[in-house]
Amino acid sequence: MAIGTMKSPHMPDLHNLPDLVTDKILQLLPTKAAFQVSFLSKNWQGVVSSWPSLNFDEDDDFDRHHLKRHSHYQLQLQHIRFIYFLKGYLDYRKKNDQKEPLDKLRLHMRMYEHQDFSTITKWLKYACQRGLKELDISLVSVDSERLVEIYPYNYFYNLPLVAIATAKSLTSLKLEFVKVLKLWQVYEGLFPSLKILSLKAVRVATGQHLYSVLCQCPSIESLSLSNCSIGNLKFYVCCSSLKYLEVKSCLLNDIRVDHAFNLESFTYLSQPYSECGKMILTNAFNLKYINISVDKYLGEFSLWGCHNTLEASIKSKRIHRFKLFYGYLNAKLSFKADQATILVGELWSQEQFSSDSTYVPRLVSFIKSFSRCKEVRLYNKKVQALTVFKNYRKMTSLPPLPVTSTLLVGIPNPPVVGSRDFIELEDSLRWIAPSAKVLIMQVDAEEDRK
C-alpha cells in the first residue's frame, strides 16, 4: 500500500475527528489564530475562554497574514489589530471564564509601542490572579532592533512589579527587552515558587535591586542573564538553592556569588575588549562546571570550594589574581591567559602537607594547567607548598611549564638566600619552568578571606 504524499485509499470520516483532538490542536496554535479558527463551527467553539496556555506572538501573526518585514506601514497596521485582539480577548475572558487557572502566558511582540503599556499590564495582572505558572514576555520594538549596540532603554516596557507580585505559583519567568526599575519597594515573599529566571536585554537600575528581588526567590534554581544592563555594574547573588548560573554579554565589573552550596554550573562570557574587576564565588562545593571568558582583563577570580570533579575553562588575556581554595587540585582546568598570578591556597597548614603524599603530583599537574601563560606568578604562605622535591623531579622528565618565559614566586616570608629551603625552592622552580627567568620575591601577605 502506498504511503506518503498520496492519499491513502481508506480515509476515515474526518468529520468525526474527536473533540479532544481538535481541542488539542487549537490549543497548540498561537491564541489569535486559534480564536479565529474556533469559529468554524459551534462545537469548535469549545472552551475558548478557558484555554490554560496562551501564546500571543506577533511574528506568527505577521507570517499568517504574509506580511513582509520591510513593509513597515503594514506591520504597524497589523500591530494595531494585534493589540485590538489582545484587549478584546482579555475582556472576553474576564466576562466568560469561570476563574479557571491560567498556567502559561507567552507574549512576544515585534512592534511594541509605549501606548501598549496598559494592555500588557492588564494582561499580567489578570494572568497572575489566575495562578500563573510560566510567564514569557519579549517586547521588541522597532527601535530596539535597529540599535543593537546601545539599547534604547527609554522605549522599553517598564515592568511594574506590582502587576506580577500576586503570582505566588510562578515557577518560570522569562523577560526580554523590558526594564525593571521600580524596585525600591520590595514585596515580601514575592516569588516563593520561582525556579527559572531568564533575563535578556533587561535593564535594572542597580545590582542591589536585582539582589533584593532574588532574595525573595527562595526556590530559584536557574538564573541566566544575557545582554543585560545593570546600572552600577554590580551583580550580587546569595541564593543557596541556585544550581545553574549563566551571564552572557553583560557589562559587569563586580560579581559575587555567595552561599553557592548547590551551584553546579557557572558560565560567564563577555564581549570583545571586555574587562571585569572582580569575580568571587563562595561555598561552591558542588560546582562541577565553570566556563569563563573575559576578553581583555580579569582583575580577581576567587573560588572558595569546588566539587572534586570540577571541569573549568578560564580564558582572558590577563588575570591579575587567580585564587582557588579547597579541593581544586583534582580539577580539570583549561586555562588560557598570557599573564596570570595564581594563588595556591590549598595548604595553609603544615600538618596537612606533610601527611599528604599525593600533594606534589597533584601540584605539578595543577601547575601544568597554566602552561600556556607567558608569565606566571605563584603565591603561597609556605615555601614547602611550592617546592617540588628532588626525588619527584627525578621520576618525571616533563616540566609543567615548558614555554613560560617568566616565573615569579611571591612569599610573605621568603627563605634566606643560600639556605637549604631557598636552594630547594629555586631548583624546583627552575625545573618547573626551564625556559623562564625565575624570581623569588617577598610580597605582602594576602588577606585570608573566608
Added chain:
Amino acid sequence: MSTPAENEASIKQESGPSGTVQDKPKKIVVRTGDGEVFELKEEVAMEMETIKTFFMEDNISYETVMPLTNVDSWELVKVIEYCSKYVELKNKENFHKELKAFQDEFVKSMSPKTLLSLSNVANYLEIKYFLDFICQAIADHIKSKDVEYVRELFGVENDFTEEEYEMAKTEAPWAHENLDKDLY
C-alpha cells in the same frame, strides 16, 4: 532490543504454553480494520494504552489476536515506526536531539490529510506522546493558513446560521479582522 523484552517477559504474566516463551521476545498480534495481521514487539505494543488495557485488564493471553477495527494497515505501519523509534531513543543521552531529527524526517513524508488520520489513530490507540507530536505538527501546518483552508482540510461544516454568525462577529469584532480596513 531483545534483552529488555526478555526481562519483561519473565516479570509479566505467562501466556500460552509455559516455558517456551521465556527465550523469545514476546509478540502481540493485532488485526487492522482492513484485515491485515501485524505482529508487534511487546515493548512497542505496550506504548499504546488501548492495547495495554485490553491485555492487562482481564489477563487475556497473548495468543488472542486483538481487533483494531478503526485502524488501517498503513496507519499502523506509521504508528509502529514512531513508537519503535521512541522506545529505542528513550534512554539515550541525546534523546531530545535525536528525537527531533527523527520527527522532522517523519513529518516530511506526510500530507496534511495523512496527519489528520494519524491524529485520530493516536487518540484511538491512546499514545499520548504520539498524539501530542501529531497535533503539534498539524498546528504548525495550519498556523499560517487562513480559516477557509482549515475548514476544507478538516471538512468542517458551518453550523452557524447567518444571524448567529453576525452576532458572534459583533460580540468579538476584534477577532474578525479585515485586512483592508483600518482600525483606530
